[in-house]
Amino acid sequence: xxxxxxxxxQDVRDEVLERIHNRVWGxxxxxxxxxxxxxxxxxxxxxxxxxxxxxxxRGIIDRKRKSGTRVALSPVKQAKLEITLTxxxxxxxxxxxxxxxxxxxxxxxxxxxxSQVGLTPCAPVLHVQAMxxxxxxxxxxxxxxxxxxxVPKVTDADFSAVGPNEWLLAEVPxxxxxxxxxxxxADEDLAEYLSCAVGAPLFQMERTTWFQAxxxxxxxxxxxxxxxxxxRY
Amino acid sequence: xxxxxxxxxQDVRDEVLERIHNRVWGxxxxxxxxxxxxxxxxxxxxxxxxxxxxxxxRGIIDRKRKSGTRVALSPVKQAKLEITLTxxxxxxxxxxxxxxxxxxxxxxxxxxxxSQVGLTPCAPVLHVQAMxxxxxxxxxxxxxxxxxxxVPKVTDADFSAVGPNEWLLAEVPxxxxxxxxxxxxADEDLAEYLSCAVGAPLFQMERTTWFQAxxxxxxxxxxxxxxxxxxRY
Numbered sequence: 488x489x490x491x492x493x494x495x496x497q498d499v500r501d502e503v504l505e506r507i508h509n510r511v512w513g514x515x516x517x518x519x520x521x522x523x524x525x526x527x528x529x530x531x532x533x534x535x536x537x538x539x540x541x542x543x544x545r546g547i548i549d550r551k552r553k554s555g556t557r558v559a560l561s562p563v564k565q566a567k568l569e570i571t572l573t574x575x576x577x578x579x580x581x582x583x584x585x586x587x588x589x590x591x592x593x594x595x596x597x598x599x600x601x602s603q604v605g606l607t608p609c610a611p612v613l614h615v616q617a618m619x620x621x622x623x624x625x626x627x628x629x630x631x632x633x634x635x636x637x638v639p640k641v642t643d644a645d646f647s648a649v650g651p652n653e654w655l656l657a658e659v660p661x662x663x664x665x666x667x668x669x670x671x672x673a674d675e676d677l678a679e680y681l682s683c684a685v686g687a688p689l690f691q692m693e694r695t696t697w698f699q700a701x702x703x704x705x706x707x708x709x710x711x712x713x714x715x716x717x718x719r720y
Numbered sequence: 721x722x723x724x725x726x727x728x729x730q731d732v733r734d735e736v737l738e739r740i741h742n743r744v745w746g747x748x749x750x751x752x753x754x755x756x757x758x759x760x761x762x763x764x765x766x767x768x769x770x771x772x773x774x775x776x777x778r779g780i781i782d783r784k785r786k787s788g789t790r791v792a793l794s795p796v797k798q799a800k801l802e803i804t805l806t807x808x809x810x811x812x813x814x815x816x817x818x819x820x821x822x823x824x825x826x827x828x829x830x831x832x833x834x835s836q837v838g839l840t841p842c843a844p845v846l847h848v849q850a851m852x853x854x855x856x857x858x859x860x861x862x863x864x865x866x867x868x869x870x871v872p873k874v875t876d877a878d879f880s881a882v883g884p885n886e887w888l889l890a891e892v893p894x895x896x897x898x899x900x901x902x903x904x905x906a907d908e909d910l911a912e913y914l915s916c917a918v919g920a921p922l923f924q925m926e927r928t929t930w931f932q933a934x935x936x937x938x939x940x941x942x943x944x945x946x947x948x949x950x951x952r953y
Contacts, residue, residue, distance in 0.1 A: 501932060508892070508931065545896075566801040566899055568951065659741070663778075666799055669948040670903030670921040688903040688921035698741065699734060715902040718801065 494530035499538035518556040566718045573619045582621035588647045589616040604695050604702040611635045615651045628680040631706040664696045687712045727763035732771035751789040799951045806852045815854035821880045822849040837928050837935040844868045848884045861913040864939040897929045920945045
């Protein structure tokens, strides 16, 4: 790197990456201190700090307050998936969002649901089915159960106007969740909702949401054929 | 919280979550300082710090060095997916891993691949197809292209012994990648490789990997019917 021009944190990051790639610094090796690197590169220590922070977030180096920074032994790759509202997914594709309630009724939790999310068998749940459209094309069928004991107000909600995901996010914004992704075949109902052939391969996402230790909701989202979810790391 | 017993960072985290949930602190509100919270809860400031760090990582609060900590305006949920070797996925299921090379030959990059990853059309690439088994059941079919200009050594690699993913991870450990997930129907080849019916719905993951600005590899991984990928946030 030349010292004639201002050194950016990206320059430092790329140079460090290059040295790790070329095994100047091998896996497990201790890196020079931020002070030493900032002197070598002729930049502020904060610039080095920002570069190293990014490499640490990507799992490339390990930073320990007392023992210093080392090249990671095995890069654990963590992909980040931004989980947003279906409305957002559709609007991000520059399409017009439309929502339609299919049905909503109170039932006793079926056995599979109770064991899936850790509910008392036969606990009262609200079963909501809804469709999400982009430019009037079917985008996603939402099949959701909500634990009434966790969110008693849900029995007053009007899901013909606002989707249950948006309603829940406003009521219980800070939950934790478990996700699973897979592929299924469209059955007759899904084929009708998503205007596709029976047997078409569909990407499906399931999510169980808790607030603290209490199960709040379980949802199964089936996407139109050809849908792809994207991520980087 | 009682001050008779030792306050853990989980206690502080849950109390802060509870107050946010009950709108004691609403979206965008400034939280008390770490010092004030540690006095109120009767615990070390480091305990408060650890609790707040976790809530910040989950997107529930925003911490700014100068302007303090606020309840996040809109919780952006980021799910983390751990991307590991197929060997690891299988061994995590307590199954015995087996790998088999199907074919490996040098070709000119087809047009779709060149445009997909940003290669010169007809650039030399290595096309590798391989199977991954768990307890001798087909687990994943791997269909991979490797940019020879980016990794010239790849022409000497012996992919009958070690899978291309493990080989690449050793050669180019610190790359960035773009992922996409979706569902496809098994064609005749995939049905044979994965011992399933033609037309069975398969979960498929595609990944393009770069080292700095250079495309390294593109892979399409098709999983056996019923496979689910899991994550939490």
